[in-house]
């Protein structure tokens with residue numbers, strides 16, 4: 237799904253948190269959003285998800301002119317995902333039930349996702365008994381279940397071990413390549429961005445300071461702030 241941001245401004249208590257003049261998220265791409273703590277990444281992704289109102293400006297989904305957030309074909313996975321107080325299977329089924337999938341189609345999709353995620357043995361496990369990494373994988377399986385056109389992820393692999401990170405990255409690649417899902421992932425891991433993403437957006441103090449092809453932004457940043465961030469220099473506001 238193409239997304240166009242135009243003069244997007246978000247303020248909290250009179251303080252400007254996000255200010256993006258213009259940004260085009262390309263259909264079918266896998267975007268990484270990086271930047272220091274407090275840069276406005278989570279706020280921005282919540283606005284794109286339609287969960288946080290803008291003070292001014294527009295976000296267009298698909299084609300201009302203005303359209304409302306297409307909630308039925310997009311989803312956001314929070315950094316600390318919230319699962320329904322039921323089994324793993326029922327959590328993953330939930331978006332499919334809402335969308336009127338048949339029992340057979342739901343059964344096949346859940347089985348496939350559990351297998352791909354390495355979660356088959358947890359099918360009937362209660363969600364509150366899962367570890368952090370298992371919870372994150374179930375949240376991702378639930379988000380991917382209905383093959384969204386836009387998948388938004390806020391630091392999905394923070395506090396996750398390398399083997400689970402590998403599974404999550406494999407699944408995101410699969411959604412992007414096979415199911416043509418446009419993906420936006422916020423990450424503090426530049427190596428992950430390099431492995432996974434086609435495009436990178438560097439945010440600093442609410443602005444999208446630099447964006448473009450991931451290799452180009454990481455290897456040949458044009459903005460000094462991007463360069464300093466990549467080199468690991470602390471950016472003091």
Ligand SMILES: Nc1ncnc2c1ncn2[C@@H]1O[C@H](COP(=O)(O)OP(=O)(O)OP(=O)(O)O)[C@@H](O)[C@H]1O
Nearest residue numbers: 248249253271272273274275276277278279280439
């Ligand atoms: N509901 C809120 N009310 C007031 N200020 C807020 C609110 N949500 C976020 N902020 C502020 O907005 C700024 C941007 O926060 P945001 O969570 O978007 O940053 P971030 O880039 O995701 O940072 P991190 O890398 O630490 O997750 C921060 O200074 C934060 O304190």
Ligand SMILES: [Mg+2]
Nearest residue numbers: 277278279390
């Ligand atoms: Mg954040």
